[in-house]
Amino acid sequence: MSVALFYRRCAPGPLHRKMRYDRIGLELAKTYLFGRGITNDLPTGAMAFLRTDPAERIPDMQILFNAAPLNAHPYLAPIVPPYEDGFAARVVGLRPESRGKIELASADPRKAPRIRQNFFSSEKDLRTLRNALRVAREVARQPAMKPYLAAEIAPGPKISTDAAIDAYIRKTAITVHHPLGTCRMGPSGDPHAVVDSNLRVFGTERLRVVDASVMPDLVGGNINASVIMIAEKAADLVRGRALLSPTRL
Ligand SMILES: Cc1cc2nc3c(=O)[nH]c(=O)nc-3n(C[C@H](O)[C@H](O)[C@H](O)COP(=O)(O)OP(=O)(O)OC[C@H]3O[C@@H](n4cnc5c(N)ncnc54)[C@H](O)[C@@H]3O)c2cc1C
Numbered sequence: 001m002s003v004a005l006f007y008r009r010c011a012p013g014p015l016h017r018k019m020r021y022d023r024i025g026l027e028l029a030k031t032y033l034f035g036r037g038i039t040n041d042l043p044t045g046a047m048a049f050l051r052t053d054p055a056e057r058i059p060d061m062q063i064l065f066n067a068a069p070l071n072a073h074p075y076l077a078p079i080v081p082p083y084e085d086g087f088a089a090r091v092v093g094l095r096p097e098s099r100g101k102i103e104l105a106s107a108d109p110r111k112a113p114r115i116r117q118n119f120f121s122s123e124k125d126l127r128t129l130r131n132a133l134r135v136a137r138e139v140a141r142q143p144a145m146k147p148y149l150a151a152e153i154a155p156g157p158k159i160s161t162d163a164a165i166d167a168y169i170r171k172t173a174i175t176v177h178h179p180l181g182t183c184r185m186g187p188s189g190d191p192h193a194v195v196d197s198n199l200r201v202f203g204t205e206r207l208r209v210v211d212a213s214v215m216p217d218l219v220g221g222n223i224n225a226s227v228i229m230i231a232e233k234a235a236d237l238v239r240g241r242a243l244l245s246p247t248r249l
Helices: 014-019 023-032 123-140 162-173 225-239
Strands: 002-009 047-050 063-064 086-093 101-103 114-116 149-154
Touching: 002 123, 002 162, 014 023, 014 047, 063 149, 086 114, 123 149, 123 162
Parallel strands: none
Antiparallel strands: 002 086, 002 149, 047 063, 063 086, 101 114
16 A cells, blocks of 8 residues: 655756657657657656664565656647646555455456455554655655755645644555455465465366465565566466476575
């Protein structure tokens, strides 16, 4: 689960300048023809893994940095007015205790399932996100940010007490890009386990699940590499290939 802080920039940044229709057209052509230019990348990618409390053994929060506001769009004044430039920091709780659930809503396989995220059923998750938001504010206060950061737009400086921050989190928290664990792996006696250690679905034959849903828990970061690892392992299982010999890293 995660919550975002939004900031106004002191002056329009490089991406904003390039978003004018004529300039962005040129950038797109550069990217298409030569693989270069500002459109060759997303205005994201900077991130940090931090501890909300020095007593934490390993990072329990992540900051995902967005170098453009959510309403960024190509413009050409006065026909399409420019947007106000800004950036955002999305803070993510990496080790939530709250557990959601996914259930069939109908016997019809075409009907969408019922998903209950159950955020903050553990009080600790709310506390972690509140502390994480404060850590992000601390980062934003650093002198290096001064030339860029004009003001915090949301939650805004008035939201400063625990109660006010919690209310903002409850109102705006969302899951990030890493849903997993809806078909989790576990021992046969575990009522929540769906697949065994060979990715086979309990109670069925010749059926495996191979994706992020089999992860028993979060890895505490972005999960794409783990998904690829599961897929590689599944390919070996299906082909009956022997285990790789242990390697010291
Ligand atoms: C915006 C975004 C950014 C991300 N950025 C990162 C990142 O920077 N680093 C990182 O590590 N991870 C990132 N992730 C997470 C990562 O991409 C996913 O966790 C990972 O792709 C999950 O793999 P998966 O195989 O479980 O599911 P998916 O990759 O979602 O694969 C599911 C596949 O099933 C197909 N499908 C769905 N329904 C059906 C159906 N009924 N019949 C047949 N096929 C179906 C879909 O088309 C899709 O191809 C990001 C995710 C998002 C959404």
